[in-house]
Amino acid sequence: xxxxxxxxxxxxxxxxxxxxxxxxxxxxxxxxxxxxxx
Amino acid sequence: xxxxxxxxxxxxxxxxxxxxxxxxxxxxxxxxxxxxxxxxxxxxxxxxxxxxxxxxxxxxxxxxxxxxxxxxxxxxxxxxxxxxxxxxxxxxxxxxxxxxxxxxxxxxxxxxxxxxxxxxxxxxxxxxxxxxxxxxxxxxxxxxxxxxxxxxxxxxxxxxxxxxxxxxxxxxxxxxxxxxxxxxxxxxxxxxxxxxxxxxxxxxxxxxxxxxxxxxxxxxxxxxxxxxxxxxxxxxxxxxxxxxxxxxxxxxxxxxxxxxxxxxxxxxxxxxxxxxxxxxxxxxxxxxxxxxxxxxxxxxxxxxxxxxxxxxxxxxxxxxxxxxxxxxxxxxxxxxxxxxxxxxxxxxxxxxxxxxxxxxxxxxxxxxxxxxxxxxxxxxxxxxxxxxxxxxxxxxxxxxxxxxxxxxxxxxxxxxxxxxxxxxxxxxxxxxxxxxxxxxxxxxxxxxxxxxxxxxxxxxxxxxxxxxxxxxxxxxxxxxxxxxxxxxxxxxxxxxxxxxxxxxxxxxxxxxxxxxxxxxxxxxxxxxxxxxxxx
Numbered sequence: 001x002x003x004x005x006x007x008x009x010x011x012x013x014x015x016x017x018x019x020x021x022x023x024x025x026x027x028x029x030x031x032x033x034x035x036x037x038x
Numbered sequence: 039x040x041x042x043x044x045x046x047x048x049x050x051x052x053x054x055x056x057x058x059x060x061x062x063x064x065x066x067x068x069x070x071x072x073x074x075x076x077x078x079x080x081x082x083x084x085x086x087x088x089x090x091x092x093x094x095x096x097x098x099x100x101x102x103x104x105x106x107x108x109x110x111x112x113x114x115x116x117x118x119x120x121x122x123x124x125x126x127x128x129x130x131x132x133x134x135x136x137x138x139x140x141x142x143x144x145x146x147x148x149x150x151x152x153x154x155x156x157x158x159x160x161x162x163x164x165x166x167x168x169x170x171x172x173x174x175x176x177x178x179x180x181x182x183x184x185x186x187x188x189x190x191x192x193x194x195x196x197x198x199x200x201x202x203x204x205x206x207x208x209x210x211x212x213x214x215x216x217x218x219x220x221x222x223x224x225x226x227x228x229x230x231x232x233x234x235x236x237x238x239x240x241x242x243x244x245x246x247x248x249x250x251x252x253x254x255x256x257x258x259x260x261x262x263x264x265x266x267x268x269x270x271x272x273x274x275x276x277x278x279x280x281x282x283x284x285x286x287x288x289x290x291x292x293x294x295x296x297x298x299x300x301x302x303x304x305x306x307x308x309x310x311x312x313x314x315x316x317x318x319x320x321x322x323x324x325x326x327x328x329x330x331x332x333x334x335x336x337x338x339x340x341x342x343x344x345x346x347x348x349x350x351x352x353x354x355x356x357x358x359x360x361x362x363x364x365x366x367x368x369x370x371x372x373x374x375x376x377x378x379x380x381x382x383x384x385x386x387x388x389x390x391x392x393x394x395x396x397x398x399x400x401x402x403x404x405x406x407x408x409x410x411x412x413x414x415x416x417x418x419x420x421x422x423x424x425x426x427x428x429x430x431x432x433x434x435x436x437x438x439x440x441x442x443x444x445x446x447x448x449x450x451x452x453x454x455x456x457x458x459x460x461x462x463x464x465x466x467x468x469x470x471x472x473x474x475x476x477x478x479x480x481x482x483x484x485x486x487x488x489x490x491x492x493x494x495x496x497x498x499x500x501x502x503x504x505x506x507x508x509x510x511x512x513x514x515x516x517x518x519x520x521x522x523x524x525x526x527x528x529x530x531x532x533x534x535x536x537x538x539x540x541x542x543x544x545x546x547x548x549x550x551x552x553x554x555x556x557x558x559x560x561x562x563x564x565x566x567x568x569x570x571x572x573x
Contacts, residue, residue: 001152001153001231005230005231007228008230009155009156009231011227012226012230013064013155013156013222013223013226013228016221016222016225016226016256017222019256020218020256020259020260021224021260023257023261023264024260024261024263024264024267024302025296027260027261027264027265027267028264028267031268031279031290031294035278035279035285035286
C-alpha cells in the first residue's frame with residue numbers, strides 16, 4: 001500500500017466514523033430533546 | 039459480474055506465489071496479532087462456527103422442553119433466557135461474523151487488493167468478538183441469569199431484568215463496535231483498493247452485496263447502540279426514555295429498534311445473495327443473468343429496508359393509514375427480491391448444470407428462501423399479521439429466511455471456496471450427505487411451525503395446549519436431526535484442513551470466474567502485492 005493510498009483510506013475512514021458518531025448522537029439527542037425539552 | 043474475468047489479467051501483473059516468509063509470523067503471535075486478511079477471515083469463520091454450535095445447543099434445549107406439553111426440564115424464566123440468548127448469539131455471534139469472515143477472505147482476493155484497508159483495525163474488530171461472546175455467555179451465571187427479554191430487548195421487559203441485562207447491553211455494544219469497524223474497513227477497501235481496471239460495475243456480485251451491506255451496517259448499528267444506551271440509562275441513571283411513568287414511551291423503543299432491526303435482516307441476507315450469485319453461474323456454466331439488474335435490485339432492497347420497519351409493530355395500535363403505508367412499502371421489497379430469484383433461475387435456464395455441494399446448497403437456498411420470502415409477503419399484510427403476530431408462523435418465516443437463507447448460503451460459500459482456503463478438495467460425498475440431511479431435517483423442523491402458528495401457538499412459550507403436541511414433537515425430532523447433520527460439516531472441514539483429500543488446483547471449478555481463482559490453492563499468505571490489471 002502506498003503512503004498516498006494510506007492517506008486516502010484514512011480520510012474516507014474518518015468520514016464514515018464521523019457519520020457513525022453523528023447518527024448515534026442524533027438518535028439519542030432527538031429523544032432527549034423530545035422528552036426533556038419539549 | 040459483468041463478465042469480467044481473470045483471463046483479462048496479465049500473468050505478470052499479479053503476484054500470486056510469493057509467500058514472503060519474512061513477513062509471516064508464526065505460532066500464537068500469528069493469530070493474536072494477525073493483520074493478514076486471510077488469517078483474520080479464518081478466525082472469524084472459526085468463531086462463528088463455534089457460536090453456531092453454542093446457539094444451536096440452546097435451540098436444542100428449547101426443542102427438548104417443547105417435545106411435549108407441560109414443563110419437563112426448565113422453568114419458563116430459564117426457557118426465556120435460552121430463547122433470548124439463542125437469538126442474540128445466532129444473529130450477532132454466528133451469522134454476522136460468518137459473513138464478515140467471508141468478506142475478509144474473499145473481498146481482497148476478488149478485487150485484487152493486497153489486504154484490507156485497515157489491517158490493524160481488522161484485528162481489533164475480530165478480537166472484540168470473543169470478549170463480547172464471553173460476556174454474553176457469562177451472563178447466564180450472574181444473579182437472575184441471562185436476559186430473558188427476547189433478542190429484540192423490548193422495554194419495559196428490559197427494565198425488569200437483573201444484571202444479565204447489563205452484560206448483554208455491554209456485549210451488544212462491543213459487537214456493534216466490531217461490526218461498524220468491519221463495515222468501514224470493507225467500504226474503504228472496496229472503494230479505494232480495487233485493482234486498476236476493476237470498475238465498480240465489473241466487481242463480483244459478492245463484493246457488491248457486501249459494499250451495500252456495509253453501508254447498511256454503518257447506517258443502522260449506531261441506532262441500535264443509541265437504543266441500548268438509552269435502555270442502560272433508563273435502568274441505571276434515572277432517565278425515562280422508554281418508561282411511560284417518567285414521560286417516556288415503550289413503543290418508542292420498538293420504533294428505534296426496528297429502524298435497526300429490519301435493515302439488519304438484509305445485512306444477514308444480502309451477502310448470502312452475493313455468494314449464491316457467484317456459485318450459480320459457475321455450476322450452470324453461464325454468465326450471471328442480468329448483472330446490472332442484480333446490483334440495482336440489491337441497492338433497492340437496501341434502500342427500501344429503511345422505510346418498512348413498523349411492519350414489525352402492526353399490533354402496537356398504529357393508525358390504519360400507518361398500517362397501510364408500511365404494508366404497501368413492505369410489499370414493494372418483493373419486487374427487487376423477485377428480480378434476484380428470476381435472475382438466478384434464468385442463469386440456470388439451459389445451462390450445463392452439475393450439482394456439486396456448493397450448487398446443491400445454492401439451489402436449495404433459492405427454493406427454500408423463496409418459501410420464506412413468500413411467508414414474509416403474507417406477514418406484510420396487516421390484517422393477517424395481526425392474527426399471526428408473535429406466533430410460530432413468524433418463527434417459521436424467519437427461520438426459513440435465516441437458516442435456509444443465510445446459513446445455507448454460508449455452507450454453499452464454504453464448500454465453494456474451501457479448496458482456495460485449504461488447498462484441498464473437500465469430500466464431495468460427505469458434502470452431499472450434509473446437504474440432503476440439512477435440507478430434509480430443516481423442513482421437518484420448521485415446516486410444521488407454519489401450522490402451529492396458524493393454529494394459534496404463541497412463540498416464546500415453554501408450555502402449550504395438548505392440541506399442538508404432534509407438530510411440536512415432529513419439530514423437535516427435526517431439530518435434533520438438523521443439529522447432528524452439522525457434525526458432518528465439521529468433519530468435512532477437519533478433513534480438508536488436515537490435508538486429506540485431493541490437492542486443489544488454482545481453479546477447481548471449470549466455469550468459476552474471478553480474480554480469486556488466479557492465485558494458487560491454498561491462497562498464499564500474501565497475494566496481489568502488485569495489483570493485477572483488469573481489462
